[in-house]
Amino acid sequence: MTTTPAATFIGVRHHSPACARLVADTVAALRPAYVLVEGPADMNHRLGELLLGHELPIAVYTGYRDSRRRHGSWAPLCDHSPEWTALTAGHAAGAQLRFIDLPAWHPALAEVRNRYADAEARHAEVTERLCRAFAVDNVDALWDHLFEIEPADGLAERLAAYFDLVRGDAEPGADDAAREAYMAQWVRAAVADAGGRPVVVVTGGFHRPALVRLAERGERTWPELPEPPGDAVVGSYLVPYSFRRLDAFDGYQSGMPSPGYYQRLWESGPEEAARALTEAVALRLRARNQQVSTADLIAARATADGLALMRGHRHPARVDVLDGLASALVGEALEVPLPWATRGRLRAGTHPAIVEMIAALSGDRTGRLHPSTPLPPLVHAVAGQLRHHGLDGSAEVRLDLGEETGRERSRLLHRLRVLTVPGLARESGPHPEGPPALVEQWTLTDTDDRLPALIEAAGYGVDPQEAAAAALAERITAADPDGLAGLLFDAALCGVGELTGRVLDDLSRAVGAAADLGSLGRTLTVVLAMWRHGDLFRTSRSTTLGAVIAAAVRRALWLAEGARGGAAPADSGRIGAMVAVRDALIHAAAPLGLDTRAALGAADRIAACSAAPPDLRGASFGLGWSLRGAAADPARAVRGAFTPASAGDWLAGLFALAREEVLHTDGMLELLDELLAAMTDHGFLVALPALRQAFGYFPPRERHLIATRLLRRRTGSGRDLMRLDAAPELVAAGMALDERVDAALRREGLIS
Template identity: 55%
Template sequence: MPAVFLGVRHHSPACARLVADTVRRLRPAYVLVEGPADLNGRLDELALGHDLPIAVFGHYRDAERTATTWAPLCDHSPEWVALQEGRAAGAEVLFVDLPSWHPAFALRANRYADAEARYAEATARLCERFGTGSVDALWDGLFEVAPPEGLAERLDAYFDLVRGDAEADEGDRAREAYMADWVRAVLAEAGTATVLVVTGGFHTPALRTLAARPAEAPGRPALPAPPPGAVCGSFLVPYSFRQLDAFAGYQSGMPSPAYYQWLWEDGPEAAADHLRRSVVARLRRRRHPVSTADLVAAAALTGGLAALRGHPVPSRTDVLDGLVGALVKDDLTQPLPWSERAPLAPGSHPVVVEMVAAGSGTRTGRLHPDTPAPPLVHDAAARLAAIGATGTRPLTCDLTTEDGLTASRTLHRLRVLGVPGRHRTAGPAHGADPVTTERWEAGPEAGRDAALIEAGAYGATLDEAAATVLAERARTTGSADAGLAALLFDTVLCGATALTDRLLTTLTATVARHPDPGALGAVLATALGLWRHDRVYGTARSPLLAAVLEGAVSRILWLVEGAHGRSGADPARLAALAAVREALRHAPEQLTATPADTAALALRITRDPHAPADLRGAAHGLHLTLATTATPTAAALNAAGDPRTPAGPRAAGAPSPLDLPTAALNAAGDPRSLGDWLGGLFALAREEVTADSGDGSLLAVLDSVLAELTDAEFLIALPALRQAFAWFPPRERERIARRLIERRGLRGSGRGLLRTTADPLHLAAARALEENVTALLDRHGLRSTR
């Protein structure tokens, strides 16, 4: 007897009912289901009595690739119903798809994501023909709220149309060939017995064709073997309606899964009522007014829309559109997400946000206690019990003790694995941070079990799994990635000693070609702090850290000397130069660059009229801090590219007795670059340039320069000036304000001068507007005389 094929949509209640009715009617001897064939020997795990939704989590890891996939199952998943009803009918139930680690799944995270984009054109034509805005609304009208008579025939016609002549990708072709091998083999075994095949509707037309061809080899197809050295496997994990929701980005999910759960349990009319009441309850809990009149209007709109769209009972979109029409009184600036099957856009109306949340639901699955779990789950439980982190009390770790360091490493390993439950509220923030204690607070544990099971893909113990994840981060962090410093510090915090050495070796090679001085500066600051100060984690004076220092300093200096162009102040680049300064101060013996060489390089940058203004200011500050005497150079004359500054012998290279205040005076030649130049200077030599408080100090000259700017020039310079002075901590800014008051012979509080009733930029812009209006009135003789 030929196989009976049922093409279904994943997580569709209508398809789930069809599967249940078909199994009860046909009583097949075999039920073949789209699912990972490597789980066939463990299907009893699915019958333990879980609270759905759950998912089959598959993982794969080798030296080149790490992949994870999920096959979600809920009460109304046709695959789940096929498993349960098939077992109840006495059939042999088998998964017949490739295992999750197979290369066919290399580009997808979800087994049931059938790449609907390939038949989007066909569904778009259907949507236009039936006057619906999305494929979900089309589906509901054709199948979920339609009468059940003729459902199988309608599904066949629908999937034949949407598949059409579309060519499946290489991965789906491999999957369909493997599933067809299973169908042919089981048909040969079944003789005259019935074989039911339940797969995604996209695959059904191809499977019918492929299964009719002669078998290439007798017997059931073998399970593909993973490559040598690869680690792979499958486990059951808890899942949630939120993860199933298409509005949250799940490609093959049904949007509003709570609605479809109600539809599965109570039918379409009750589901519409549940959805309406759930939306209203959420809005009222958030104190959004929903009156009885609003509910009457919403019910009337819903009924009218259902009738207009030809639905025998209101569908999900009928209910949602009716509620929007009655409850949203403002203009909508974003399309409704159910009108185009899109995630919520930023700025969505609050009522729409609550409607999407109500349809999504809050249900989270739970595995039966007897469900097998990867070794990591048991190792993590034992480690947490050993350090006393199983309750809700905060945990304090003294990093100077062996027990405290062990507890810290355990919790950091869970953190890098993404396992919820504990979060750090205090502790060292970087390698130079002198803090030696950490405080970890207990937090929500929702999703903890699933996260631990999924993390089990990386290793059997916490230290092994964390080291694998960190190694993966090291492998995938590109040379232009700014996360190198965080990766280095995380590796140290987790105590991954062997990985630390490998990572430092990798970093040494990476920094030699890194294009971003800002990211290099973060790596340099972290490595320098660990090299100088770390006695807790055992990395102080590490030769590998010294190699990172040398490579980062050389690369940063090479990059900044070649930087050209006009740009605003770049705080990351300035911080990188500050890190170079600190390395020259505290680890000069580890560096090829000497303070004298670096001072000479800084001098060249200050003279380069094409270098960014902030970089020229920073180079001036770097030269100032490294020079044996505080004698600035003629390069300061060109600090901001002042076209009024004549070229001469001093600009050619010889040092000059020109002082720093004069450099600032020349920087004011272009108000657009003055603030950027000062920002660079303050970032590198804040203490040096503010130490003198006399009339010839930088502060005094800057005060005079700013006083001479026109209002228009001051407005141009103001944003960058504010950014420049942000390099000063609040106490130093207060001291500067007090000195400015004293220069004017006034009395008052520096702190009060820093506090304004409005943003200074707004005040300055308001003053400029008033002056422009006054000038316009004067031009036309309209201003009254005083």
Template identity: 50%
Template sequence: MGVTIIGVRHHSPACARHVGAVIAAIRPRHVLIEGPADFNDRIDELLLGHRPPIAIFTGYRDGTRMHSSWSPLCDYSPEWVALQEGARVGAQLRFIDLPAWHPALADRQNRYADADQRYERATGRLQTAFGAASVDALWDRVFEVADPSGIGERLAAWFEMLRGGAAADESDAAREAHMASWVRAARHDGDDVVVVTGGFHAPALERLIGTDDGRSGWPQVPSLPEGAQAASYLVPFSFRRLDAFSGYQSGMPSPGYYQRLWAEGPRAAGDGLMADVAARLRARHQPTSTADLISARVMAEGLARLRGNAVPARTDILDGLASALVTEALDVPLPWGRRGTIQAATDPVIVEMVAALSGDATGRLAEATPLPPLWHDVDAQIARCALSTGKHRMSLLSPSGVDRSRVLHRLRVLSISGFHRLAGPWTGSEEVLDETWRVDDDDMRQSSVIEASGFGATLHDAAMAALTQRAADVGTDPVAVASSVLLDAALCGLSELTGSLVDNLRAGIGRENDLASLGVCLSAMLTLWRHDRVLGSAGGEGLGAAIRACVPRIMWLVEGLRAIPGRDPGDEPPDRDTVGALVSARDAVLSGPAGIDRAAVLAVCRRTWHDHTAGARLRGAALGLCWCLGDAPADAGRLVRGSARPAAVGDWLFGLFALARDEAIDEPAVMRAVDEVVTAMGPEEFLVSLPGLREAFSVFPPAERQSLAGVVLGLHGHAAAGASSLVRRQGAAPELIAEAAAVEARAEALLAGAGLLDESGPVDRGGDDG
């Protein structure tokens, strides 16, 4: 009778085999496993015949924080094998760790994310001694592809060395004390006990259970704080989510490879890996010949012998494949030499190799698995709205269309897999009265619904809680409230939420000093205002007051952009988004709520476009805003010619066209003045002004650009029929063509200055010497 503590590396096939062998040999009365102790009353759910990978998901919510946590399990997880083998031998199964919602685990989304940085120095010494490129390569050499005999002693020595004399931090100390209390209770109950825990905790548990605290009976599981809610459910998981290369914090990388190693052994796993990589690359039309694979295999075998591996390990095979298949210099190091996600600029062949190792397996829960109320409500709502797989188009003018739209938006804000909005109202400037969605049969839908169940038991309540949490996260930031929360609340039909959001929005507007951000905020509010007849939830007096407060704040900030001392008039501080703020102000005056002071807006804009110390783009936009509000300039052509500075004319026109496109195109004097300004430019000046001019005329759609080209041709005595050729996309970039023309002009000037050019072209001087 005794306690056997097995320290493991999570998701290690070697550890899983060892755990299974020990339990089969000892046939203990108790099998205690690192896992959430509050799930013990339902631990039999894990024995219902699921297809791993799966996870225990816990959602927690109180008045100040929300927390989600997963405890993943796959076929080769030591914890999963302990559950299955323990049940087979008739042992009593218990989880012994603190609940996932406990403050000791508050900073972890993954229970099995033992902090590798605690023992980086120790693994670094071992890597140097063994010549291993990474801790994963070292682990494979010592455990996964090594002779399994003596593995228990090696594991104990490994984890004792890693833990050393280091004291646990406060959170790990609390977890270890709680686990030790369960082990002591099982020992008091009599007979043999097997404990399966992360290797970092194993040495500490050995020491903690050496003393008897005098208590009897099983420990109390901590109770939820007052007012808090928490629930745990089993969810399907996937190899993609389990893979360290995808950002998973614990366990082994390349789960597809280790699944093969678990099921078939290291030699067959290596052969399978070669086949998987070749099949994946060929499916993506990457040339992979038989000779390449033979070369990779020979290289992997040689590396294995050189590194002391009995058979090629994962990194041997990957290095062999990389040497045979990658012919270009690498911009970043090979990803299997480090932990973490794939870096940008990784060679595409390497990316595909890593993906092949990851595998695409997705778990499935047994049919008898209990599911949260949200799952049943979502299922009922999808059936009620007939949201079958495929595309769905719905009119927002019909009650049934609005109802279906709200269900889909609630699914979207909860990040339920398989629902994608393709078209619909997004900004304040469009008049869209229908939506298009695509519904996919997604393998991860069940998982995403269960994980969203932490927000509430019904789709309505869960969406409300999710948006309330998002609103709390963004605080009074007007852009985040308006663009991220308020619009979604309206689209979800959560009218009870919009009132408090609007109050936050009004408070934030008065403190916001970024003009571009206020423009985004105002545009989002106008979306709600204009579509209130459709959405039926946002056009109250509160939102109208927020819009009325936002417009003068924008104009006040515009006033501050003028007359910055010491600035060259050609310098342009406002960017394109700043012009967008004036576009939003224009839309608010023209179609927003009553009570916006049009005269005050016009007064600011007049002062701005008359102020030659203001930036050209801002001046053009201010003029455009005046013009579209009915205050047309007396001589628009003169104003264009007054902005003839090459570096500024394009910016000025962009601001004008962005605010008053229709008015400008209907005024002939504008295009005549633009043509005069451009015609008067020399090649160098034209090259300087070209980027700004291109941006300015990009405001017009293709048909209007062709019409303007016809006007220009008419000014030069040509037929407008040739306008289409002027707006047709050229083979080279316009800037390149203009630069080439400027180079040719400079060359001709040099030739003329040397007397080598006359009216007919270059002069051939001839001569005896050629």
């Protein structure tokens, strides 16, 4: 804490109980004219909303959207946030309250998802030196050691020294400089207006040294509130928050992990917090049927007390208790470091008991807004529409898409789905690459997470259709053809007709520039299905969809003809692209004017090109066979492709495109059986993986038919040929062993 004439600066760590107490005590002692708090200045005229009597944690959420970017950010507050105690203590003391930072939508905060993320994280070198000096693992343990469990005497001086060291002589970046200049003008104006009465300034400790310096000189008029660009949509609302979202172990870089522990520390002090922490872990593990005995708890507490004494703590700190619990409850070696020894999200492989310990420390508290809190129009619109359609509450819902009522209910649920509103699980229904479906099944769950999600989604629009359209439009920019096809299907499911035109324009451009044949094929499959079976979504025989199909067919054939890689293995993506081209030519050639003759010419060239990948050569041969209804000397083509290294890959392409033609052409199965039987054991083993992939294109019924027909050449039951008790890998290994034995016998002259 630093005092200049009439201004007292308190640098804090956000969500720190020690800092929160210091702020509350300072405000109560000074009874200042103004309490200035780091927070979005555009909320100043709505500070009364913050003081309605909410159950914390809550947050100020700001959504911003213009033609260039969309940004969402949060300023969370809990009972032990210094910013919250500054507001409540200042209000109780009769002070004027002001947020003094730039609005959350401002370009200076464009990269900030959370206003109260620790700035000193950018100065890790200093904190790392301090960690080494005090023999602690990270900045969280360092903070507890220096401030949270130490007596309050001298806290302000220790904090000032710490943040001065962290800030150092480094020049701030342009964004921080802009924020600090703006906050300093608020300080100067408040001091000038206070008439000699105190002014208390509460900001992140990183900013305090600069504000002390900047407050000494400069303009002393109230700063103007920045205005967003004219085409921007900006909205700020209070949202319920949760301890889980506050927790650094869940990805929030607040600098204070385990908010449940710090809440108890705020309420009861370090000794009671340590005891409650041990109890919370024990109860959570026991609730999950993990044995935690009284002896285990005694051992954990004894270890924590011993570690605290060794580390110079008056009471066990958070890491002391956690280390004690880990020592008592985890008996085996750990694959990853203890999470409180590092920072950030829990790592994969963390011991299950450790995961539960972290969850117990996090706490399950969720905030609740006062009933009088203003909410954005989207929240009211969604609540009304869900109620109107009988979709509020928790239920299993079956929707008949053949009826208009069912389609209306489905469109509403899909609009909420694309807005990522929780509690809506679609179990079945129409799928982009699946057959037409007239029934949807949903599981609806009423959840407390829905309100904050709707408030945050309100930046997209005032009703579900407008918001869903804006959310889908936002995703277009970075989407590849796969993503654009999915967006098109989502737009149709949502009934967002005005969006579809923009998606189709972007999809047409993406198709014309596509470089990946597999991705393009998946897009063509989706668009063709919507063109053929789009009665539900009013996309059937769409002219614009037809233009996308025509462009995709031309591009796919161009990419296929340019593909090279004679030894490349079969790729289901590019084979699927050729299937999509075939289907488009079969079902849409006449209505869309597709050039089937040109497509057949390209297929013939690919099939004859030895440099092309074998799966594409086989697929192209199959494309010509299936479209013409006949093939010129297919037996010769099959014999020419039948080499161990590529036979299976070539057949995979052929079977995918002309499975029925192969099955019903006289002598073709017998030819394949002859060629397979003529292969050496080694050659068969080489070809086996690709052959299995190739014959996988036949459904079980047709595989049974193949087996039955081959009985004419062999003995036994067709059903027996379809059933193999041994795993294919075991059969292949046995054949390899047989071949090695034969080779050894030949080498020794025992067989010819």
